[in-house]
Amino acid sequence: MARLQVSLLALANLLIPVAILVFATGFFPYKPFMPGLATYEDLGWEGKMAWTKEPDPKFDKLVFMVVDALRSDFVFSKESGMAFVQSLIRSGSAIPFTAHATSPTITMPRVKAITTGSIPSFLDVILNFAESDTTSTLATQDTWLAQLKAREGGKLVMYGDDTWLKLFPGFFERADGTSSFFVSDFTEVDNNVTRHVPDELLNSDWDAMIMHYLGLDHIGHKTGPKGPNMVPKQKEMDGIVRQIYEAIENEEHLLNTLFVLCGDHGMNDGGNHGGSTPGETSPALVFMSPKIKKITEAMERKSPIEPKANFEYYRIIEQSDIAPTLAGLMGYPVPKNNLGVFIEEFLDLWDDAADRVRLLLHNARQIKKIVEATFPNLSFSDEFVEDMHCEGSLNSGQELACKWQDIVRAMSSVASLHPQIRVEYIYNFCRTAQNVMSSTASNYNVSRLVLGTSLAFLSFAFTLASLYRRLRDVSASGIFYTLTLVLYCILMFASSYVEEEHNFWYWATSLWFFYLFISDSREQWFKNFIFHPAIMLLFLHRIARRWNQTGQKYAGADDIAHSIIFLGRNSIVLWSLVGATYMDIVLRLAQHVARSLATFISDQSVGEAESTEGHRFMATIAILPLGITAFVFKMAFTARDAPELVLGLNEELLAWLDSTALVEMARMVFGGIALTASWIASAEWKRAVNKKKGRGNGDFAIALFDLAILFLMTQTKAQNIPLYLLFRVQLFFLSKSRSLSTISIRDSNVQLVGYLNLTPLAITLTTLLLTQSAFFILGNSNAISSIDLSNSYNGVSGFNITVVGTLVFLSNWAGPVYWSLAGITLLGSHGKTQRYIDEGELDNRDWIKKEREHLDRLVRQEKREGEMRSGWAGWEEHVALLTLFVGASLVSVMTACTVLRQHLFVWSVFSPKFLYGMAWSVAWHFGITVGLGALWWWVGGW
Amino acid sequence: MAAANPAEKSKSQATPIDLLNYDTAKLYTHVHPILLLSLYFYSFRSIVADPISTLSRTLLPLGVLQIAYVAICLPPTGSKDVVVEKRKPGEKKKAAPGKLESGINGKIIPAFLSLILSTLAATPLLFGILILFGAPITTHIFETGLCGAHIAFLSTIPLVYVHGVDGEKWKEIVGLLLPIDEVYGCMIGTMFGAWMGAVPIPLDWDREWQKWPITIVTGAYIGFAVGKLLGGTLLKGKRIKFE
Numbered sequence A: 001m002a003r004l005q006v007s008l009l010a011l012a013n014l015l016i017p018v019a020i021l022v023f024a025t026g027f028f029p030y031k032p033f034m035p036g037l038a039t040y041e042d043l044g045w046e047g048k049m050a051w052t053k054e055p056d057p058k059f060d061k062l063v064f065m066v067v068d069a070l071r072s073d074f075v076f077s078k079e080s081g082m083a084f085v086q087s088l089i090r091s092g093s094a095i096p097f098t099a100h101a102t103s104p105t106i107t108m109p110r111v112k113a114i115t116t117g118s119i120p121s122f123l124d125v126i127l128n129f130a131e132s133d134t135t136s137t138l139a140t141q142d143t144w145l146a147q148l149k150a151r152e153g154g155k156l157v158m159y160g161d162d163t164w165l166k167l168f169p170g171f172f173e174r175a176d177g178t179s180s181f182f183v184s185d186f187t188e189v190d191n192n193v194t195r196h197v198p199d200e201l202l203n204s205d206w207d208a209m210i211m212h213y214l215g216l217d218h219i220g221h222k223t224g225p226k227g228p229n230m231v232p233k234q235k236e237m238d239g240i241v242r243q244i245y246e247a248i249e250n251e252e253h254l255l256n257t258l259f260v261l262c263g264d265h266g267m268n269d270g271g272n273h274g275g276s277t278p279g280e281t282s283p284a285l286v287f288m289s290p291k292i293k294k295i296t297e298a299m300e301r302k303s304p305i306e307p308k309a310n311f312e313y314y315r316i317i318e319q320s321d322i323a324p325t326l327a328g329l330m331g332y333p334v335p336k337n338n339l340g341v342f343i344e345e346f347l348d349l350w351d352d353a354a355d356r357v358r359l360l361l362h363n364a365r366q367i368k369k370i371v372e373a374t375f376p377n378l379s380f381s382d383e384f385v386e387d388m389h390c391e392g393s394l395n396s397g398q399e400l401a402c403k404w405q406d407i408v409r410a411m412s413s414v415a416s417l418h419p420q421i422r423v424e425y426i427y428n429f430c431r432t433a434q435n436v437m438s439s440t441a442s443n444y445n446v447s448r449l450v451l452g453t454s455l456a457f458l459s460f461a462f463t464l465a466s467l468y469r470r471l472r473d474v475s476a477s478g479i480f481y482t483l484t485l486v487l488y489c490i491l492m493f494a495s496s497y498v499e500e501e502h503n504f505w506y507w508a509t510s511l512w513f514f515y516l517f518i519s520d521s522r523e524q525w526f527k528n529f530i531f532h533p534a535i536m537l538l539f540l541h542r543i544a545r546r547w548n549q550t551g552q553k554y555a556g557a558d559d560i561a562h563s564i565i566f567l568g569r570n571s572i573v574l575w576s577l578v579g580a581t582y583m584d585i586v587l588r589l590a591q592h593v594a595r596s597l598a599t600f601i602s603d604q605s606v607g608e609a610e611s612t613e614g615h616r617f618m619a620t621i622a623i624l625p626l627g628i629t630a631f632v633f634k635m636a637f638t639a640r641d642a643p644e645l646v647l648g649l650n651e652e653l654l655a656w657l658d659s660t661a662l663v664e665m666a667r668m669v670f671g672g673i674a675l676t677a678s679w680i681a682s683a684e685w686k687r688a689v690n691k692k693k694g695r696g697n698g699d700f701a702i703a704l705f706d707l708a709i710l711f712l713m714t715q716t717k718a719q720n721i722p723l724y725l726l727f728r729v730q731l732f733f734l735s736k737s738r739s740l741s742t743i744s745i746r747d748s749n750v751q752l753v754g755y756l757n758l759t760p761l762a763i764t765l766t767t768l769l770l771t772q773s774a775f776f777i778l779g780n781s782n783a784i785s786s787i788d789l790s791n792s793y794n795g796v797s798g799f800n801i802t803v804v805g806t807l808v809f810l811s812n813w814a815g816p817v818y819w820s821l822a823g824i825t826l827l828g829s830h831g832k833t834q835r836y837i838d839e840g841e842l843d844n845r846d847w848i849k850k851e852r853e854h855l856d857r858l859v860r861q862e863k864r865e866g867e868m869r870s871g872w873a874g875w876e877e878h879v880a881l882l883t884l885f886v887g888a889s890l891v892s893v894m895t896a897c898t899v900l901r902q903h904l905f906v907w908s909v910f911s912p913k914f915l916y917g918m919a920w921s922v923a924w925h926f927g928i929t930v931g932l933g934a935l936w937w938w939v940g941g942w
Numbered sequence B: 001m002a003a004a005n006p007a008e009k010s011k012s013q014a015t016p017i018d019l020l021n022y023d024t025a026k027l028y029t030h031v032h033p034i035l036l037l038s039l040y041f042y043s044f045r046s047i048v049a050d051p052i053s054t055l056s057r058t059l060l061p062l063g064v065l066q067i068a069y070v071a072i073c074l075p076p077t078g079s080k081d082v083v084v085e086k087r088k089p090g091e092k093k094k095a096a097p098g099k100l101e102s103g104i105n106g107k108i109i110p111a112f113l114s115l116i117l118s119t120l121a122a123t124p125l126l127f128g129i130l131i132l133f134g135a136p137i138t139t140h141i142f143e144t145g146l147c148g149a150h151i152a153f154l155s156t157i158p159l160v161y162v163h164g165v166d167g168e169k170w171k172e173i174v175g176l177l178l179p180i181d182e183v184y185g186c187m188i189g190t191m192f193g194a195w196m197g198a199v200p201i202p203l204d205w206d207r208e209w210q211k212w213p214i215t216i217v218t219g220a221y222i223g224f225a226v227g228k229l230l231g232g233t234l235l236k237g238k239r240i241k242f243e
Ligand SMILES: [Zn+2]
Pocket: A068, A069, A106, A107, A217, A264, A265
């Protein structure tokens, strides 16, 4: 590539993160929050309403029990195990709701919504993984915890999920945090909470006791909502509710205690959460106290009941309504950033209608402040506004201004106006404000969306310009690449194809492999066409795509990774395959080490040193400890993370595995990989320096590739590890050079790089198809809920955002990383062994002529490969084509997000896709394709 | 990749297949896809309701129609030189000679052969290809098999009828080396249509017809008609180049 084209390509790559940043700030705008704690303010109309003091608080203590992923039907349905809670509902001591949780339905943003009453933005998804980041704590925000703590002698205690400890550092008098490190832990996490309950119920010093149980969520993730442990766990939770409720009934100091039981989110049919299906957004919410019998008399108190719609039990309220309701019931000001509305049922606790109006007006005034800040041009004063137009079509801001005017009018009218009318007007304003402020429409910065999309388009255009020369030679691979690109960009507008994106890649890859078969058959018919390498590739691809069922439509359907082949007693099959995969990698690494031994030991003046049997033996001995440690780590980790996968193993072995120290072992593996890499590097460097002229055949790139695979295996779930063996066979078919007897003896002016006559463009296209497919083959999808965090703490004892973030990325993108690096080694023909000519294999009729043609051809091919390896041009073109894809996909995803921003699915489908797009284009494209790829290409030329 | 190869040109010297040169053939070739598509869409509702039994029932009329098509319109294998004659420009059209003599025997055997081969060889092969391309393997075995049979009847009956069972010929067919004609267009169109038929399956329209393998079979039928039309007219005589 000429200098101009390289600069264009560099520019295009630099534009990508800029475009993403600009777009993201418009799509997930940073909502400025109001700092400081709210205090009671003048409401106005004091004289008219004859208000003298704040309404009496109805409760002075709070027990807040969160059961993670407690979906509504787990409490309210006939199948529920929570009989005691249901009996409380029937007796009127409990008011049940379904508390609608907005997407993203993961724990941290939900805790934020529950405590602040605000609706956390999608940015919290990212911050959820950056929990230690101080900007995301709620220490400085107004929450009901802060309000309770600010009271005289206010004390809080907390037991359970340490998300709370991270969000509220230094808030708790006593606390014991549990972390959901292993989802296979169904009991310990909960026992660590429950053991504190009896003592705390005897303590009278706290104002609020918060409990957060994780066990039920873990059961969901492991076995789904219908798993065998689900109902027993519900019964266990029910027993704890009974214990606490009976203490409230009997203990003097707990007399005025409000007991809240809720889920932070629900779960889908697969037991995961993060998206916005009804199951995920419908957690249960129950307020319990003997005192609320007063208001439940007139209510229907049936339980269990049938849902009105999917998971819709009783009345649906917003999760953010919890914060202002607690404020009213416990007697403190509504938190400043709250968008929730006081739950109407509880108004009846106050006999005096003026108190009810006062309570609600506090809520309304607080919300009005946020509304005013959002619509600074509109009037929200307490005076009548004469010229306000409230007829015809209004935008949401004007509608709110009018509804506020209704409140002003109602409050200012004659004192004898029925209080219920005032209540209605206030609710009307609050609920509209809640809808408007939480709806997406008012939050976008459309000009930034357009600017970001345009920048992405500019990047795409620059890349296209840098490829200008390439565009002129049309080839079938080029057409295939272009069609893939165009079709992908179109499909990004269809929500179901975003959810089922894997189908597109599997579909395109299948045709590509079949095309390779046809293309090769045109030149030379392969005798056993069923075993043609391209058909074998297709066959292996067919197995791989069945490995993990992914996507939404058929989530939870049968697949290989979760089938009976690997589970329970059969786990020995899985571990044999895993062992074989480790064995394969150890043998490969041993070869690399043997070569380095040969380099170090042998006489340098000779130049190229070949490894001997002895070297290989020593190398195997040297590399074996690393392989064994890595394998044992995988087993020990799996024994704790997914015990169902080690059931078939020996008891003593399991006991020993349980006693191992995971963090240290992971560090040993990582350290061993680094050590081996530097050892081989120094040998290869020496070899490269000693070489008089020419280039090596890229053995070092292969060595690093094999080490990288060992690292990726450490970051991969056990049931996916056999896939690396399968990938290896695919790579073999892709890279194996045609044996001499079958090389068609014809002149060709086309660059032949490997087997299957893959041109560089075809290699790039194969890389693209396989990186994308591999992402889904390993079980990922475009849903937030499919992000796998289990391997993100390997070797990490504390919390380091960079390290954990990198590990999260590498464990979820292990497949794409594999094929990205494999693509580079294919492109550079790294590690190709020297060919030799076996005359016997040649057709003996005019073999001399043919042999000459062979040799000519081979010499030319080797020369081309050598040239390809030594220069950067081939790599630059590879990167340019992949940049083109990233640019085009970003343009498409961003346009889809912009155009469909009012669409029903924008938060459940398109925003997660954009987040994934960010990861693909920044972490994968920048970090792997460009960053690591450049390193590989460079060392490949040593 | 291939066109630059001199050896390849020598390999594919085949000429496109012409229709039999009489009026019935020229008329029926246009009626045939309409008949096929009407048959298919007439039974579409029942295919959606009960794929297995309807797809197996429609297989017989499909076979009959296809045999009728090849017998009426196409030159049977080996007879190409007799029937297809080159006319000089301006020469008067002659009625095809020897139509009756070559008739029964020359037609019955290839027609029978193509039916047998499509059922016994092409159907299992296409079943395998469908599985390789992602058809379910633990369930829907009969659906996939019938889908393969329909594709086989659509694509291979005419091909076997005109090209016979010559291995070299079939290697060229698989390599997409033959010049495009109506029969080759049928095959390519059917395959491509079946492949494109997978596109609507993941969509969230919740329609009954999205289930396996209805979209694939539909794609195959539509692809057959389109491929036949294009192959017989616009693209006739063109060669597929991979460069
Ligand atoms: Zn949670």
